[in-house]
Each structure stands twice: as C-alpha cells, then as structure tokens.
Amino acid sequence: MFSDFSRDERTFAFIILGGLVVAGLAMAIAGRGDILGTHGWMVFGLSLIALFGAIRQADRPEPSPERLLEYYDAPTRVGLVLTLIWGVIGMAAGFWVAALLAWPDMTFDVAWLSWGRLRPIHTSGVIFGFGGNALIATSFHVLQRTTRARLPDALSPWFVLLGYNLFCIIAASGYLMGLTQSKEYAEPEWYADIWLVVVWVVYFAIYMRTLARRKEPHIYVANWYYMAFILVVAILHIVNNLAVPVSFGSAKSYSLFAGVQDAMTQWWYGHNAVAFFLTAGFLGMMYYYLPKRANRPIFSYRMSIISFWGITFMYMWAGSHHLHYTALPHWVQTLGMAFSVVLLVPSWASAGNALLTLNGAWHKVRDDAVLRFMALAAIFYGITTFEGSFMAIRAVNSLSHYTDWTIGHVHAGALGWVAMITFGSLYSLVPSMFKRERIYSNTLVEVHFWLALAGTVIYVFAMWNSGVIQGLMWRTYDESGTLTYSFLDSLEAMHPYYIVRAFGGLLFLLGALTALFNVIMTIRMPAKVQPDTGMDLPAEPALQAGE
Amino acid sequence: MFKFHYRLERSALGLVGFIILVASIGGFIEIAPLFTIDETVEEAQDMRVYTPLEVAGRNIFIREGCYACHSQMIRTLRDEVDRYGPYSLAVESQYDHPQLWGSKRTGPDLARLGNKYSDAWHTTHLNNPRDLVPQSKMPAYRWLLRDQLRTDDLGQHLATLRTVGVPYTDDQIANATQDAYGQANPDSPEAGGVAERYGDATNIRPFDGQTDKLTDMDALVAYLQVLGNLTNAAHETQTAEVE
Numbered sequence: 101m102f103s104d105f106s107r108d109e110r111t112f113a114f115i116i117l118g119g120l121v122v123a124g125l126a127m128a129i130a131g132r133g134d135i136l137g138t139h140g141w142m143v144f145g146l147s148l149i150a151l152f153g154a155i156r157q158a159d160r161p162e163p164s165p166e167r168l169l170e171y172y173d174a175p176t177r178v179g180l181v182l183t184l185i186w187g188v189i190g191m192a193a194g195f196w197v198a199a200l201l202a203w204p205d206m207t208f209d210v211a212w213l214s215w216g217r218l219r220p221i222h223t224s225g226v227i228f229g230f231g232g233n234a235l236i237a238t239s240f241h242v243l244q245r246t247t248r249a250r251l252p253d254a255l256s257p258w259f260v261l262l263g264y265n266l267f268c269i270i271a272a273s274g275y276l277m278g279l280t281q282s283k284e285y286a287e288p289e290w291y292a293d294i295w296l297v298v299v300w301v302v303y304f305a306i307y308m309r310t311l312a313r314r315k316e317p318h319i320y321v322a323n324w325y326y327m328a329f330i331l332v333v334a335i336l337h338i339v340n341n342l343a344v345p346v347s348f349g350s351a352k353s354y355s356l357f358a359g360v361q362d363a364m365t366q367w368w369y370g371h372n373a374v375a376f377f378l379t380a381g382f383l384g385m386m387y388y389y390l391p392k393r394a395n396r397p398i399f400s401y402r403m404s405i406i407s408f409w410g411i412t413f414m415y416m417w418a419g420s421h422h423l424h425y426t427a428l429p430h431w432v433q434t435l436g437m438a439f440s441v442v443l444l445v446p447s448w449a450s451a452g453n454a455l456l457t458l459n460g461a462w463h464k465v466r467d468d469a470v471l472r473f474m475a476l477a478a479i480f481y482g483i484t485t486f487e488g489s490f491m492a493i494r495a496v497n498s499l500s501h502y503t504d505w506t507i508g509h510v511h512a513g514a515l516g517w518v519a520m521i522t523f524g525s526l527y528s529l530v531p532s533m534f535k536r537e538r539i540y541s542n543t544l545v546e547v548h549f550w551l552a553l554a555g556t557v558i559y560v561f562a563m564w565n566s567g568v569i570q571g572l573m574w575r576t577y578d579e580s581g582t583l584t585y586s587f588l589d590s591l592e593a594m595h596p597y598y599i600v601r602a603f604g605g606l607l608f609l610l611g612a613l614t615a616l617f618n619v620i621m622t623i624r625m626p627a628k629v630q631p632d633t634g635m636d637l638p639a640e641p642a643l644q645a646g647e
Numbered sequence: 648m649f650k651f652h653y654r655l656e657r658s659a660l661g662l663v664g665f666i667i668l669v670a671s672i673g674g675f676i677e678i679a680p681l682f683t684i685d686e687t688v689e690e691a692q693d694m695r696v697y698t699p700l701e702v703a704g705r706n707i708f709i710r711e712g713c714y715a716c717h718s719q720m721i722r723t724l725r726d727e728v729d730r731y732g733p734y735s736l737a738v739e740s741q742y743d744h745p746q747l748w749g750s751k752r753t754g755p756d757l758a759r760l761g762n763k764y765s766d767a768w769h770t771t772h773l774n775n776p777r778d779l780v781p782q783s784k785m786p787a788y789r790w791l792l793r794d795q796l797r798t799d800d801l802g803q804h805l806a807t808l809r810t811v812g813v814p815y816t817d818d819q820i821a822n823a824t825q826d827a828y829g830q831a832n833p834d835s836p837e838a839g840g841v842a843e844r845y846g847d848a849t850n851i852r853p854f855d856g857q858t859d860k861l862t863d864m865d866a867l868v869a870y871l872q873v874l875g876n877l878t879n880a881a882h883e884t885q886t887a888e889v890e
Contacts, residue, residue, distance in 0.1 A: 207786040214786040216712020278710035311659040319656050332670045346807045355745035360737040361681045362746045416673030425722035427737035502752040575726040587755045
C-alpha cells in the first residue's frame with residue numbers, strides 16, 4: 101500500500117495517522133470511565149500500529165511514473181476480501197440471534213452475548229460491513245473502467261476504505277458494550293457518525309475528481325446509481341443523526357427530534373437506507389457486472405433512465421408506510437402508501453431491464469453459476485419490490501406490520517437480491533483483480549449458489565408462514581367477541597418456524613464461508629503467466645495524478 | 648426528455664445537482680409540515696416528564712436493545728385496542744428523544760405496560776423470564792440486579808434533554824442525582840423532593856425490592872412502570888369518542 105504513495109501522499113498519510121493518534125488520545129482522556137474512552141484507546145491503538153507500519157515503509161522507493169498508465173485496483177482487492185470477512189461476521193451473528201430466538205437460554209449471563217446487543221452486529225455487519233465494503237470496492241473498479249481514467253490519487257481511496265472500516269469497528273464494538281442510539285440501522289453514536297461524514301466527503305470527492313478526468317463524454321448508468329447512493333446516503337445520515345451529546349466526554353447523545361417527528365425522520369432514513377444503500381448502489385453493480393458477464397449490451401437505455409429517476413424521486417416519499425395506523429398524521433401515511441405502490445414501476449423497469457439483457461445469453465445463465473447469481477438477484481429484486489409495494493398498502497400492512505412477515509420481506513431482498521448480486525459481481529471480479537487465470541474452484545461456486553438459494557428460500561418461507569400466522573392470531577375473535585389467542589399462544593406457534601429460519605440462515609452462512617475459502621485459495625494460486633495485452637487499461641495518454 | 652437526459656449525463660455537476668433536487672422533494676414535503684402543523688401533536692395539560700431514574704431506566708432499555716422486540720405504539724385497530732389498551736397518541740412520546748415506537752413485536756407491545764404488573768413481577772421476570780413464563784423467548788437479564796446504577800451524570804443528561812426541548816427546570820437538573828436515589832428509596836430523606844418536583848403521580852417505591860443499593864434494575868423497572876402513565880390523554884379522548 102505505502103509503496104504506491106508518492107512523497108506528498110506519504111506526508112499526508114503521516115499527518116492523517118498522527119492526527120488520529122492525537123484524536124484517539126483526546127477521546128481516551130475526555131471519556132475516562134465511559135465507552136467514549138474505550139473507543140478512544142481503540143482509535144489510538146489502531147492508528148499507532150498503522151503509523152509504525154507506515155514509518156517502517158517510509159523510505160521505500162517512490163512508485164514509477166508508469167503506474168499512472170494502469171488502473172489503481174489495490175483498494176478494490178482489499179475491499180473484496182473485507183467484504184467477505186464482514187459478510188461472515190454479519191451472517192454468523194444473524195445465525196446466532198436466530199438461534200437465540202429458538203433457544204433463549206444461550207445468553208449464559210453474559211451481557212454482550214444477549215440478543216439485543218448482538219442484533220445490531222448482525223444488521224450493521226451485513227448492511228454496512230458486507231454491503232458497504234462491496235459497494236466501495238466495486239465502485240472504485242466500475243468508476244475507473246467506465247470513465248477510462250485512473251483514480252485521482254492513491255491515498256484517498258485507502259482513506260475511504262480503511263476509514264470506513266474503522267467506522268464499522270467502532271460501531272460493532274459499541275453495540276457489544278451497549279452503546280446504541282436505538283435508531284434502527286443508524287445505531288452508532290455521534291462521534292462515529294461525524295467520522296463517517298468525513299470519510300464520505302472524501303469518497304464523494306474521489307468520484308467527482310475521477311469523473312472530471314474521464315475519457316468518455318457520457319457518464320455510464322452504473323455511476324448514476326453509485327452517485328445517488330453516495331449523495332443521498334449523506335443527506336439521510338446527517339439529518340437522521342442530528343443529536344446533542346451529553347458532554348464531550350460522553351458517548352451518549354440525545355436525538356434532536358422526539359416523538360412523531362422523530363419517527364417520521366427515522367423511517368424516512370430507514371426506508372431510504374434500503375433504497376439508496378441496499379438498492380441504488382447494488383443496481384450500479386448490476387448495471388456493470390451483469391451485462392459484462394453476459395457479454396450483452398443493456399437491453400434499454402430509456403428504461404434505465406426512467407427507472408433511475410423514478411427510484412431517486414419516489415423512494416424518498418415511501419418511508420411513512422412503516423407508520424401506518426400509528427400516531428403519524430393520516431395524510432403522511434396516505435402519501436407514503438401511494439408512492440410505495442407507484443414505485444413498482446421503476447423497480448420492475450430495472451429488474452426487467454436486467455432480465456431482458458440476458459436474452460440471447462440464457463445458455464450462459466444455465467452453465468455459469470456466477471452469471472446465475474446475478475440473474476437470480478434480478479429475479480429476487482423483482483419479487484421483493486412487488487412484495488414491498490404490496491405490504492405498503494394500508495390494509496395489508498395492518499396484518500403484516502410488527503410480524504415476522506417484515507423480516508421475511510427484508511431477507512428476500514437482503515439475501516436474494518443484495519447478497520446474490522454481490523457474490524456474482526465478486527466472483528466475476530476476483531480473478532482479474534488478482535491477475536489469476538480463473539477462480540480456484542468452479543464447483544465451489546456452484547455449491548455456494550445452491551446453498552445460497554436453498555438458504556434464502558427456506559428462510560423466506562419460514563418467515564412468511566410465521567408472520568402471517570402471527571398476524572392472523574393477533575386479530576382473531578371468537579363468537580363472543582373476545583380475542584381468541586393470547587400473545588403467548590402466538591409466540592408458541594412461532595417456535596418451529598424460528599428453528600427452520602435458523603437452519604436457512606445457517607445454509608446461507610455456509611455459502612459465504614465457501615466463498616471466503618474459494619477467494620483465499622484463488623489468491624494463493626500462481627499469477628497469470630501471460631500478462632494482459634492492453635485490454636484493461638486507462639485511455640492514453642494517462643493524466644498525471646492530481647491534474 | 649431523453650434528449651435532455653443525453654445532455655445531462657455528460658455533466659457530473661449537473662447530475663449531482665439533479666439527484667439532490669429530485670431526492671429532497673419527498674422528505675421535505677412529508678417531514679417539514681410535521682413541525683409546523685399544530686394538530687400533529689395533541690395538547691395534554693397533565694403531561695409529565697420522566698424522572699431522572701426513569702431517564703436512566705429508559706437508557707438501559709435502549710442499551711439492551713429492548714426496542715428491537717417490543718414496540719411502544721398501539722395502532723388504531725380494534726384488536727390492538729382490545730389487547731393492549733387505548734391507541735397511542737403523538738403527545739405521549741412528545742418528550743421521547745428518540746422515540747421508541749419500534750417496528751417488531753417478537754414480544755408484546757409495551758406502550759401501556761405501566762402499573763399493569765407489580766414491581767416484584769418485573770424484577771423476577773427481567774432476572775429470568777422463564778421463571779414466570781416458561782414459553783418466553785426473552786433473554787435473562789441477570790446483570791441488572793448486580794450492577795450499580797450510575798447516577799452522578801444524570802443532571803447532565805437532563806440538561807441535554809432540556810437543550811433538545813424537554814421542559815426540565817433548573818431545580819430538577821440540580822437535584823437529578825439525589826432524586827434518582829430518593830425515588831427508589833421511599834424512606835430516605837432524598838425521597839421527599841421527588842413528588843414535589845415531578846408530581847404526586849410519580850411512583851416512589853423500592854423497585855427491585857432491595858434498598859441497600861440503587862441498581863440498573865431499579866431504573867429499568869421504574870421506567871417500565873411509567874410507560875403509558877405520563878398523561879391520561881389517551882384514556883380521556885378515547886372514552887369521549889365512545890360516548
């Protein structure tokens with residue numbers, strides 16, 4: 101890493117790491133006896149290790165100017181491995197909390213092993229750890245190929261990747277110590293939130309600086325989605341996390357918003373985290389890797405325009421469907437429902453565009469498990485967005501809300517769409533990124549595919565069943581006009597489904613472990629004998645970094 | 648339209664501007680009016696604020712992630728009102744920074760839990776739910792009875808809550824730490840000021856059954872016992888609707 105940096109970049113890296121050491125120490129001192137202090141020591145320790153590592157490499161020769169004739173893929177390579185590591189962590193935590201719901205005595209009187217503290221490890225681990233790293237890694241790759249320009253410098257992509265992972269580590273360790281804002285999918289406390297904003301600004305700057313030096317006049321559709329992901333997540337993150345810390349020595353803060361306004365802000369954030377983190381970014385992935393792997397052009401340019409702006413505009417109205425029949429004013433609920441239903445149009449335009457792109461390449465889908473991952477992802481995207489629009493209808497929501505049906509819906513999207521498109525993209529990217537002839541084992545990719553599909557189907561069906569049963573039991577009246585079932589009756593009815601769900605999750609986790617093994621073995625294979633013959637290079641003449 | 652787009656997608660700044668514009672409209676129209684339309688939150692003259700002990704208990708509720716399985720929002724549906732009580736009003740979470748409406752009921756709704764069970768029931772149940780409810784899926788929170796509650800910074804917590812809009816008085820902020828102790832120790836000299844500062848309806852009891860020390864359990868049970876009891880507005884408006 102450090103040998104890729106120019107002299108100026110090395111100086112900057114020292115300044116950044118030195119600043120982090122000081123900041124960590126300041127946090128540790130200000131937050132004595134508080135979780136903030138623990139996090140301060142963690143930041144101090146990690147950045148000190150990084151600083152020593154950097155000093156040891158400081159006098160390495162500067163990189164040759166010829167590097168500017170190639171794309172800069174080192175951050176992507178590390179990002180792909182981090183994606184899989186966080187995936188395994190997040191999915192293992194998911195399996196464990198699923199098992200806890202079947203066998204709750206496995207808490208063993210250890211606070212950090214309890215369900216409530218492990219659950220955000222699962223959600224943040226897969227959304228931000230697995231999904232976020234996948235988005236950062238692939239966006240750097242796609243950005244360079246579609247602009248035919250090298251990343252603007254070597255330092256800032258590393259800052260984004262490693263800084264983002266520092267955020268993930270702070271978040272996850274905080275949950276174990278009981279630190280959370282309680283806002284779903286926005287649990288990290290104020291200082292982690294501020295750090296993420298810093299990382300995000302640099303991320304956005306990389307995008308703009310690379311686009312400014314592009315050799316293609318048109319910005320490719322995948323980049324629209326990555327840009328929407330970066331921009332809108334920034335807006336959502338900043339607004340929803342507005343809070344006042346108890347003191348600068350305390351990790352705890354109180355949200356600026358309360359009650360109904362807070363609920364609306366939270367679900368405006370929550371639903372659009374789904375839209376712009378888990379949908380827009382991954383659609384960017386799909387728009388690049390799927391046509392590339394199928395070797396077919398995107399079916400319709402116009403459909404991609406309609407779906408992009410439809411999604412960008414309409415999703416932002418949909419959050420209030422999380423609050424049907426609550427104390428949120430009726431007019432907001434109705435707006436949310438209406439836009440959620442219409443959202444089906446741009447969503448299906450995207451899913452349809454992907455599937456129609458595969459016309460003429462279906463034999464490849466049959467033979468190639470990597471492409472099959474992506475095709476299946478598009479199908480699950482279509483299914484899940486239909487289900488989402490359906491569940492946003494007030495009458496349906498009265499049954500589905502608060503039940504496991506919601507959990508089933510989320511996992512149809514997270515396992516079926518997000519994880520599948522990620523695995524497909526990752527498998528197609530790993531050999532070329534590490535300059536290997538092929539993936540270590542195609543059989544293992546095939547095994548992973550069927551584990552992932554079986555796991556998803558078992559999981560989703562278990563949750564659909566338990567959710568609908570739960571919803572119906574809660575609202576069943578007997579002839580005398582009293583409720584037939586106690587809450588406990590409905591809880592007991594869930595038990596078998598919770599066991600089945602944990603099993604489905606286990607299969608999916610085994611698939612992710614297969615992928616991690618396969619990728620590690622690929623990296624350990626000898627490098628390709630024949631170098632590339634100028635196929636995957638930036639446009640000539642390459643510009644100097646920083647221009 | 649497609650011709651316009653053909654030009655737009657050649658400009659990075661143009662795309663950035665358009666994305667921000669298009670994405671901002673929905674949130675702005677749905678969220679901004681909630682702060683300006685008066686009917687959004689009902690008036691309730693009798694609305695109380697959380698005591699310092701209840702604030703501490705609420706923070707333990709958040710710390711342990713209870714909100715992930717328990718909602719605090721009864722919807723306007725017949726079966727929910729029959730099961731849990733009057734549907735929730737916006738005013739009831741007016742001072743909740745942040746709200747804990749929740750999104751999932753792995754366990755039952757808690758919006759009207761306050762004073763439904765005894766303190767002893769809650770203490771036993773939190774210590775190990777399966778001692779009382781064999782089928783329960785809730786974790787056993789045994790450490791709550793062991794851990795001493797931190798109270799020295801409660802004044803700062805109340806002052807921060809006042810910054811974001813909860814009407815705590817200087818008197819309440821200054822006495823936060825001793826009020827937390829007093830609320831769980833009715834026979835102590837500190838108990839006297841609690842009802843005076845927070846109203847006669849305040850629960851002043853040895854919540855976890857032991858008076859020798861103030862535990863996390865005291866705070867959490869105090870919080871659970873006030874849920875739904877900060878104002879009587881929901882009961883009053885809904886009785887009026889029936890009549």
